[in-house]
Amino acid sequence: MAEPLFRRLTLLGIGLIGSSIARIAAERGDLAAEVVANARTQATLDRVMELGIADRVELDPVRAVEGADCVILCAPVGAYAVLAEAIAPHLAPGCILSDVGSTKQSVIRDVGPLVPEGVHFVPAHPLAGTEYSGPDAGFVTLFEGRYTLIVPPPGTDEEAIERVAALWRRCGSMVERMEPAHHDRVLAIVSHLPHLLAFTICGTADDLADESRSEVLRFAASGFRDFTRIAASDPVMWRDVFLNHREALREMLARFLEDAQAMARAVRWGDAGYIEDKVERGRKIRRSLIELKQA
C-alpha cells in the first residue's frame, strides 16, 4: 500500500460526498492515517460512528480541524463563509483547505480572504452525485470514472494542488484543472440549469388543479419521471448553489428561455423544419456523449 497522503483528514460535512470520501479512506487506507468527521448535529455524527466510516467525530468544527493537514469543506456552499470564519484561525500551518462545492467563484470570494498565511486554499469540485443525501447515501465508487475539477485561485502553491489532485485520483476520479469563471459557466449549463428546470417543472405540475395533479403523478411518463429524479436532490444544497451562482446561471437561463420561446413560436406556426432540427441536435449531442463515454 502507498504511504497515506495526509496524516489527519478532516471532513466538514458528511453527506453524500463527504461520506463517500470517508468510505474510500476507510477502505483504501492510503488517503489519510486518520479521518475526522464533523456535522451540524450529534445525531449525524452518531450515525457516522455506527457506520464506522470515520476514526473520530467532532461536533465543534474548531476541534475537528485541530492538527489536520487537510480539511475539506463538504457542507452546502452557503455554509462555507460561517464555517471558514470559525476554523480559519485554528488551521495548522501548511494545512491544505479544500472543498467540493458546485460553484467556485463564490467560494473563492467568500472563503479566500479568510485563509491565513501559510495555509493552502485549493478549491475543487467532483462531478459526481445522486439524488440521495446524508451519511448513508455515500458509496466507494461514487467518483469512479468521473471528473474532479481543481479550480485554484492564481498563485496557489503547486505542491498543494498536486496533493489534492492525488487524493481525487485515489478516489477514482479523472482530474482536470480549470479557471474559476470558466468552471462556473460550464457547470451552469451542464448541471445547474437542468436542475433549475427540473425543479420548475415539478412546481408547474404541482400547481395544476388537484384532479389533474393526481393524474399527472399517476400517468407520469418517461420525460417527467426523469425530471423528478433530477428534482429529488437536496434542497439546501441546491438553494445555496443557485444563490451563489447568480451570474452564470442567469446568463444560461436567459439563453435557454430565448430558445424555449423560439420553440414555442415554431410550435404555434407549425414550423416543422425548425422543430426537427432541434430534436435532431438533441440526438447528436447524446451520440457525442456516448462516444466520450460520459453517458
Next chain:
Amino acid sequence: MAEPLFRRLTLLGIGLIGSSIARIAAERGDLAAEVVANARTQATLDRVMELGIADRVELDPVRAVEGADCVILCAPVGAYAVLAEAIAPHLAPGCILSDVGSTKQSVIRDVGPLVPEGVHFVPAHPLAGTEYSGPDAGFVTLFEGRYTLIVPPPGTDEEAIERVAALWRRCGSMVERMEPAHHDRVLAIVSHLPHLLAFTICGTADDLADESRSEVLRFAASGFRDFTRIAASDPVMWRDVFLNHREALREMLARFLEDAQAMARAVRWGDAGYIEDKVERGRKIRRSLIELKQA
C-alpha cells in the same frame, strides 16, 4: 392458452411500439392468429422478416389491411391522415382501427371522419417508450406495469373498446379510459413539455462557442446527461407530436415559462425561501411517484 383476440392483426409502422406488439404477439400467441407488418421501406420489412416477429410483411398499406379484423396505426402521428385516407375504403366491416399516438384530439380530428361505417375507431396510447427507435428497438416487456389509455370518441362501440383493452392487458399494461381533451392536457405536462425542454437545452448547449461546447460534453454532469437521454428520442415522431398538439402544449409551456421567470427573479433577488420551497416540491413529487410505483 386463451383464444387469439383477433384473426389478423395489422401493424402499420413497426418501430419501437409496433415491433414490441409484434414480439409479444409472436411470444404469447393469444393476441392474433396472424400478424401483418407494414413499413415505409422494404429494408425495414426485410429486417422484420429477419427478426421473425411478423407472419407476413406488406409494403403497400392497402394490401396490409386486407382481411384484418384489427389494424393499429403505429407510425408517427403526422403520417396518420395520409395512411388513413389510403386504407379506409379497404377496411373489412367490423374491423377495429386503433393507434398508439401520443396526441389524441388531433388523431380523432384527422382520422375519425375517414373511418367508414361499420369500422370501429378506438384510439389508444400506451405510456411506454425508450429513446430508441426502429424494429430492433422493441422488446416484450415494454408495456409491463405501464398504463395504456383508451381514448374513444363519444359513441364508440363498447365491445370494440373492450377488445382493444384486452389486447393491451395481454401486453402487460394497466388500462384506463380517458376523455380526449383531458388526455392531451395530462400528456402535455408529463411527457411533451419535458421533451420540449430537453430538446431545447441540448440546442442551447450546442449553440455555445465551440470550445465551451466540447467542455459541456466532456463534463456533462448528471442533470444534463439525463436531459440528453430524453432528447435522444425519434425526431420525426416528436416533430409530429408537437405539431399535432399545439394548444395543450402551448398552454403548459406558457405556465412553465412563467414559473421559470419567477425562479430567475428569485435567483436575482436571492429569495432563499422561494427557491427552497420549489426544490422541496420537486422532492415531494418524486416521493409521491415512488409511492405510486411509477418511478
